[in-house]
Amino acid sequence: xxxxxxxxxxxxxxxxxxxxxxxxxxxxxxxxxxxxxxxxxxxxxxxxxxxxxxxxxxxxxxxxxxxxxxxxxxxxxxxxxxxxxxxxxxxxxxxxxxxxxxxxxxxxxxxxxxxxxxxxxxxxxxxxxxxxxxxxxxxxxxxxxxxxxxxxxxxxxxxxxxxxxxxxxxxxxxxxxxxxxxxxxxxxxxxxxxxxxxxxxxxxxxxxxxxxxxxxxxxxxxxxxxxxxxxxxxxxxxxxxxxxxxxxxxxxxxxxxxxxxxxxxxxxxxxxxxxxxxxxxxxxxxxxxxxxxxxxxxxxxxxxxxxxxxxxxxxxxxxxxxxxxxxxxxxxxxxxxxxxxxxxxxxxxxxxxxxxxxxxxxxxxxxxxxxxxxxxxxxxxxxxxxxxxxxxxxxxxxxxxx
Ligand SMILES: Nc1ncnc2c1ncn2[C@@H]1O[C@H](COP(=O)(O)O)[C@@H](O)[C@H]1OP(=O)(O)O
Ligand SMILES: [Mg+2]
Ligand SMILES: [Mg+2]
Ligand SMILES: [Mg+2]
Numbered sequence: 266x267x268x269x270x271x272x273x274x275x276x277x278x279x280x281x282x283x284x285x286x287x288x289x290x291x292x293x294x295x296x297x298x299x300x301x302x303x304x305x306x307x308x309x310x311x312x313x314x315x316x317x318x319x320x321x322x323x324x325x326x327x328x329x330x331x332x333x334x335x336x337x338x339x340x341x342x343x344x345x346x347x348x349x350x351x352x353x354x355x356x357x358x359x360x361x362x363x364x365x366x367x368x369x370x371x372x373x374x375x376x377x378x379x380x381x382x383x384x385x386x387x388x389x390x391x392x393x394x395x396x397x398x399x400x401x402x403x404x405x406x407x408x409x410x411x412x413x414x415x416x417x418x419x420x421x422x423x424x425x426x427x428x429x430x431x432x433x434x435x436x437x438x439x440x441x442x443x444x445x446x447x448x449x450x451x452x453x454x455x456x457x458x459x460x461x462x463x464x465x466x467x468x469x470x471x472x473x474x475x476x477x478x479x480x481x482x483x484x485x486x487x488x489x490x491x492x493x494x495x496x497x498x499x500x501x502x503x504x505x506x507x508x509x510x511x512x513x514x515x516x517x518x519x520x521x522x523x524x525x526x527x528x529x530x531x532x533x534x535x536x537x538x539x540x541x542x543x544x545x546x547x548x549x550x551x552x553x554x555x556x557x558x559x560x561x562x563x564x565x566x567x568x569x570x571x572x573x574x575x576x577x578x579x580x581x582x583x584x585x586x587x588x589x590x591x592x593x594x595x596x597x598x599x600x601x602x603x604x605x606x607x608x609x610x611x612x613x614x615x616x617x618x619x620x621x622x623x624x625x626x627x628x629x630x631x632x633x634x635x636x637x638x639x640x641x642x643x644x645x646x647x648x649x650x651x652x653x654x655x656x657x658x659x660x661x662x663x664x665x666x667x
Pocket of ligand 3: 450452454607
């Protein structure tokens, strides 16, 4: 090769290539990911990621619950939901198992060394090949098809049915105070899901017991943050929202659409100026929260409006965006321990939206003691300014005051 061509080759091809490679490996992982995305996709607007802390975790969380919700929405439309009863007599459906498999697959692909605490396990499916194959049919045919780059970010399809069962079972961490732990409720409010009401697909990241990222998809809640809070049902037009929060960065809502990932809108709790105009947002199930005690608390606080009853962490999202006011969950038995996957995302979303969340003793929810909230009892989530007042009356009615 003549000297001039060799120089040309070095300065015009080899050197820029070297500089690009160096810049790629020296860049922080979030901008590296954006670089990959911008080259993978002609329409780079579809998947965007900021460079703020936990940006990748937030994006993967949102995308994975979005994909899982496509699956649950398909099951929601079917008359047969493959419901079975678990050992604690609570229901689980093919939607719960399928959603858990898809979410864990995405987490394992992106954060292979993180632990996972998830609600479901696959032992029943290993003994029931028909049920297992129904779930596999659903899982292998669910993808973010309108956004191939998002689908590839999640690691694409699960390779086989047996891998799917292993993934479901890898949410068996015992949790605890150290390290990065994701917690998943693939369908929160399965009873609501079955009756056509509210349910949520929930994911949160704990770091040393502290919630850093929370994301909750509510396929049956209105997209519109200002829509009145009602207990109505269905997943029709204008429904489907994702609430999310990163610690210290506020809380947002965005539509649960299949393709376009529009930026989230900041949400905040509605200030309560008059207790008489406020209402509680509570469980539908009488077995989940003591409804007669909450009625006495409402009366003492001067709340006259009836409670809005809905299933799942949709309650936390609803009060965080100011559609509802106060989330109350009063213990019904001394033995039931709340599960971390039922509260972690909601706890952060409400606190980042300007709320306070404690148990009935006034302690913050402690997500670092294992798979359950073993050291807490009940939940009170309210705007910061009125939380102490609500707690005071709760303690008076429950006889918790000295
Ligand atoms: N005995 C119980 N007490 C309180 N919560 C329960 C009980 N059994 C199940 N749950 C969980 O309560 C949550 C829904 O309750 P609510 O709608 O009242 O907030 C769900 O997470 C449900 O689990 P699951 O995820 O299996 O539906
Ligand atoms: Mg359950
Ligand atoms: Mg749940
Ligand atoms: Mg569940």
